[in-house]
Amino acid sequence: MTLIHPTAIIDPAAQLDPTVSVGPYAVIGPHVRIGAGTTVGAHCVIEGRTTIGRDNQIFQFASLGAVPQDKKYAGEATELVIGDRNTIREFCTFNLGTVQDAGVTRVGDDNWIMAYVHIAHDCQLGSQITMANGVTLAGHVQVGDWATVGGLVGVLQRVRIGAHAMVGFAGHVNKDIPPFMVVDGNPLVVRGVNLVGLRRRDFSAERIAAIREVHKLLYRQGKTLEEARQGIAALATEMPAAAADVAQMDAFLDSAASGIAR
Incomplete structure (x- = not known):
């Protein structure tokens, strides 16, 4: 318990591995489970039916597991599932899923997610993804393994970004992006193959x-x-x-x- 700051508020029903570190003024709800070695920064709020794996670094002021920004949501028991070894920077917001989809928002392993990223309800992210500051994923978006998404990119509902694809700064993603391609702009333009990646x-x-x-x-x-x-x-x-x-x-x-x- 020495890893839990005394000002943190953790519901007694929450399941935290003894090696989890929780910073000052963080709030963790009753249906939250967090795996070994994960660090939760100051002022984070983790709520809902949220499962977080091992060795994640969650920086200060993140909000994980809040209810979906979907007017159809009526309190159903949906989930947010986050894998292992992810870096989640300041002011990120990841929402629960909805019953209109599989009921779970999912983030894989080894992802590098920078500040102010929003992952909406029912998004499905693979592993080894990089998302720069201010990326916004609307509901039901899918992002494949090793994709790179530049800063301030907006992604429309139900769009898919293929594995190993790269989206340039401030792109407006309203169509599926095939694997391995580089795109940017508004309107979106395919520039070539992600050779560097x-x-x-x-x-x-x-x-x-x-x-x-x-x-x-x-x-x-x-x-x-x-x-x-x-x-x-x-x-x-x-x-x-x-x-x-x-x-x-x-x-x-x-x-x-x-x-x-x-």
Whole structure:
């Protein structure tokens, strides 16, 4: 208990591992569970049915597990689930899910989430994501592993950002962003392939070459989406080292109900 500041208010029903550190004036509600090694900064409020994993760093003034900003919400027992080793900086706001979706807002592992980021109800975030200051995700947004989202980006409801994609500063994201692409602007424009990110993650030359071919098929040859997808599917045979990347792109395009940024 020496890790809990005496001014912190923690409901007796909350489940905190003995190694959790809680700073001054933090407030933790009765349905909260926090795993080993997690640090909760001063003045944080963690409420609702919120589960937080191991070794997270939650900086001062964050608000996690508040009710959704959704007029349809009527007090249902929905959740916020946060994984392990995430960094959550100052003034972030993560909301509970709603029964209109799966009922859970989910954040994966090893994410770097900077100040003033808002993650609305029912968002689904993967792992190893970087979000710069002031990113705002509307409800039901999905963000894939290793995505990078620049400062002051706004993302429309139900839009998806694919794995390894990068969104530039102040982008207006109103269409799905395919994996591996770099986009920015308002209106949103696809600029190319996230080559710097892929090289940092040790993608082989053959995998990167295949992804560049995917980009050409989607954005540089005047093809319809269906024509581009036929060419993309053929790359799995032509460049077998990239078969998994091609399959990932094909699956993403197959479920792009609201259309992709093109």
